[in-house]
Amino acid sequence: xxxxxxELLNLLGLCCAVSLAHGQAPAGAQDPIQAFLPPAAVVQxxxxxxxxxxxxxxxxxxxxxxAQMTATGTAEFTVRMNQQSRRVQxxxxxxAETSISLxxxxxxxxxxxxxxDLAGKSREVARIGYADALHEASRSLMQQWFSLxxxxxxxxxxxxxxxxxxxxxxxxxxxxxxxxxxxxxxDLAQAELxxxxxxxxxxQSQHAAVQVTLxxxxxxxxxxxxxxxxxxxxxxxxxxxxxxxxxxxHHELNLWRAEAARMRVLAERIGKDKWPDPTLGVYxxxxxxxxxxxxxxSLSMPLAGQARQSHALAAQAESQNAQDKVRQLQAQLGxxxxxxxxxxxxxxxxxxxxxxxxxxxxxxxxxxxKAYAVxxxxxxxxxxxxxxxxxxxxxxxxxxxxxxxxxxxxxxDLHQIWDFDD
Numbered sequence: 001x002x003x004x005x006x007e008l009l010n011l012l013g014l015c016c017a018v019s020l021a022h023g024q025a026p027a028g029a030q031d032p033i034q035a036f037l038p039p040a041a042v043v044q045x046x047x048x049x050x051x052x053x054x055x056x057x058x059x060x061x062x063x064x065x066x067a068q069m070t071a072t073g074t075a076e077f078t079v080r081m082n083q084q085s086r087r088v089q090x091x092x093x094x095x096a097e098t099s100i101s102l103x104x105x106x107x108x109x110x111x112x113x114x115x116x117d118l119a120g121k122s123r124e125v126a127r128i129g130y131a132d133a134l135h136e137a138s139r140s141l142m143q144q145w146f147s148l149x150x151x152x153x154x155x156x157x158x159x160x161x162x163x164x165x166x167x168x169x170x171x172x173x174x175x176x177x178x179x180x181x182x183x184x185x186x187d188l189a190q191a192e193l194x195x196x197x198x199x200x201x202x203x204q205s206q207h208a209a210v211q212v213t214l215x216x217x218x219x220x221x222x223x224x225x226x227x228x229x230x231x232x233x234x235x236x237x238x239x240x241x242x243x244x245x246x247x248x249x250h251h252e253l254n255l256w257r258a259e260a261a262r263m264r265v266l267a268e269r270i271g272k273d274k275w276p277d278p279t280l281g282v283y284x285x286x287x288x289x290x291x292x293x294x295x296x297x298s299l300s301m302p303l304a305g306q307a308r309q310s311h312a313l314a315a316q317a318e319s320q321n322a323q324d325k326v327r328q329l330q331a332q333l334g335x336x337x338x339x340x341x342x343x344x345x346x347x348x349x350x351x352x353x354x355x356x357x358x359x360x361x362x363x364x365x366x367x368x369x370k371a372y373a374v375x376x377x378x379x380x381x382x383x384x385x386x387x388x389x390x391x392x393x394x395x396x397x398x399x400x401x402x403x404x405x406x407x408x409x410x411x412x413d414l415h416q417i418w419d420f421d422d
Contacts, residue, residue, distance in 0.1 A: 031417050032234045033408050037145065038222055044420050046218045047137050056133035063126035071119035073112070075105040078281075086288065095289045101298065103281030111277070114269040121262035128258050131421045132251035138418050139409060141221075144214055146405040148223065150398055151207040157394035158200035164386055165193040172379075185379035192383050230351075230400045233407065239341045242414060246337050249415045253329055260322035267315040274312055276302040337410075344406050351399040358392040365389035 034040065047053055079102055086095040107115070172189040175181045214223060236242070247253060278301045285294040368385035371377040377385075411417050 031411060033404070033411050034417055036149075036225070036228060036404050037142070037408065037417070038225075040418050042220070042222065043138070043141065043418060046221045047134065047141065047420070049220075050137065050218065052137055053134060056130050059133075060126045060130040063129070064123060067119040067122035067126065070122060071116050073107055073115060075107065075277075078103045080283075095287070095291075097285070097287045097289075099283060099285040101281050101283030103279050103298065103300075105277045105279045108277055109272050109275045111269065111272050114265060114272060118262065118265045118269055121258065121265050125255065125258045125262055128251060128255045132255050134420055135251045135412075138412060138420065141218060142408060142412060142418075143405070144210065144217075146401060146408070148207070148210045148214060149225070149228075149401050151203070151210045153394060153397040153401060154203040155200070155207050157390055157397070158196065158203040160393075161387075161390045162193075162196040162200050164390070165189070165196040168382075168386075169193050180375075181379070188379045188383060228400070228404070230404070233404060236341060236344060236407065236410070239338060242341065243334060243337055245414055247330060247334060250333055250413065253326070253333055256322065256326045256329055260319070260326050263315075263319040263322040267312070267319040270315040271312040274304060274308045276304050276308075337413075340406065340410055344403060344410065347399065347403045347406065351396065351403050354392065354396040354399050358389070358396040361385075361389040361392040 037043075080100070082099040084097050084099075086097055087093075088095070169186075169189045169192075172181060172186045176183065176186045211223060214221060278299055281298040281300075283296055283298055285296075286292075287294065365385045365388070368377050368382050372379065372382040408417070415421070
């Protein structure tokens with residue numbers, strides 16, 4: 001009995017542990033691509049404080065106010081007052097007369113409900129438009145972020161080349177004094193040193209320019225990053241499932257969808273204008289110096305012309321145009337997504353080949369240095385091998401960061417990272 005109780009307690013503890021693990025995993029889960037990026041919370045704070053997003057927020061507010069104006073309508077009360085003098089011949093007399101009226105157009109034929117629907121569609125366009133501005137700002141920041149990373153690769157590569165060139169110059173000078181090499185070899189080593197110094201200055205200049213751009217456009221954004229572990233980059237899921245998610249969450253496409261829906265309601269609303277709205281009013285008249293008092297109701301109705309029909313037909317054509325643009329954009333975005341997904345797969349393979357080539361070329365450069373030390377390689381051969389090895393390392397690192405950037409942008413478009421939508 002005691003043994004059975006202990007087993008039950010152990011089983012209960014195991015179930016609790018599994019339950020806690022399942023409950024805590026989503027909270028601590030983080031996309032591996034985020035390791036290559038600044039913290040999402042900091043990015044959101046920086047973006048929302050940027051002038052571009054402040055302007056987009058103001059534009060959203062303006063659109064919301066216009067939507068409210070559409071819902072309430074533009075009809076206003078009109079007050080009319082006439083003051084006249086009546087002259088009578090028999091018996092001869094003069095009278096001061098006054099008339100006052102209050103008029104207001106009425107929205108008939110279901111126009112009020114259509115205006116409310118149109119206002120709702122306009123609010124949706126404003127909301128998606130702001131989300132699109134935020135997403136595009138996120139993409140721009142991410143691209144500049146990776147530009148800084150690639151610029152740092154160039155600086156690191158140039159620094160490594162300079163260190164090798166300085167070491168080679170020291171060796172060449174020592175061997176020149178001993179008579180082991182010619183003056184030509186020493187001059188070639190010195191020329192390589194000057195070239196590496198120029199390359200480092202150019203790389204540092206480009207790095208500083210990108211860094212200044214980031215710091216000015218996004219104050220408060222941390223520009224440092226932990227050492228990259230490209231081996232931790234996850235593989236992309238199958239394209240079919242991702243494509244549907246991509247098209248459902250694409251802001252520009254959703255914006256055009258919302259705009260097409262708004263244009264459909266607008267075309268229906270303009271079509272209703274073929275039946276003009278009446279203007280209803282009440283008035284009072286004071287005639288013959290107040291001897292006669294008149295109170296009445298007025299009703300006026302415009303007579304519709306051909307312009308209303310033409311306006312309705314134009315609105316229908318514009319609505320159809322917006323729907324056609326949605327279909328065209330959806331097809332184009334689907335093709336672009338498939339191309340991006342395929343490019344990432346091929347570039348991952350290319351990055352692996354470049355990494356292998358860089359490793360082999362690095363070994364060859366080390367062997368060339370040893371061969372030069374025993375007189376089996378010339379200075380020209382050594383310099384060529386060292387340049388090629390360093391260039392292979394630089395291209396390999398560039399390709400690795402290019403793969404990370406492409407995958408990060410794709411993951412951003414899928415709303416799996418930096419999802420700042422309301």
